[in-house]
Amino acid sequence: MNAAARPTLRRGVRLAYDRTRQRHVVLFPEGVLVLNDTAAAVLRHCDGDTDLDGIVGALRSRYDGVVAEDVRAVLDRLAERGVVTWT
Numbered sequence: 001m002n003a004a005a006r007p008t009l010r011r012g013v014r015l016a017y018d019r020t021r022q023r024h025v026v027l028f029p030e031g032v033l034v035l036n037d038t039a040a041a042v043l044r045h046c047d048g049d050t051d052l053d054g055i056v057g058a059l060r061s062r063y064d065g066v067v068a069e070d071v072r073a074v075l076d077r078l079a080e081r082g083v084v085t086w087t
Contacts, residue, residue: 004053005051005086005087006048006049006050006051006052007052007055007075007079007086007087008046008048008084008087009026009043009046009083010028010083010085012028013026013028013082013083014027015027018034021034023035024037024043026043026083028082030082033081033083038074039078041059041062041063042055042078043078043083043084045058046075046084052075056068
């Protein structure tokens with residue numbers, strides 16, 4: 001994966017807010033993944049149009065201390081779980 005790669009949610013996966021848990025979750029055919037705030041912030045930008053650099057830039061405009069390698073690590077873990085795919 002390079003900085004120009006564009007992450008998107010895998011087909012059948014959706015980001016939602018669970019009022020009971022008061023957390024963002026990812027719903028997919030295999031189950032539910034409860035997200036921490038960092039993962040939820042990253043996934044909000046995974047639209048298939050925004051590349052990794054764009055996601056990092058968007059997060060930096062809102063949060064202090066965003067490190068590109070950390071964002072990439074979050075996306076790598078989500079890709080391993082079958083939540084994110086790269087275009």
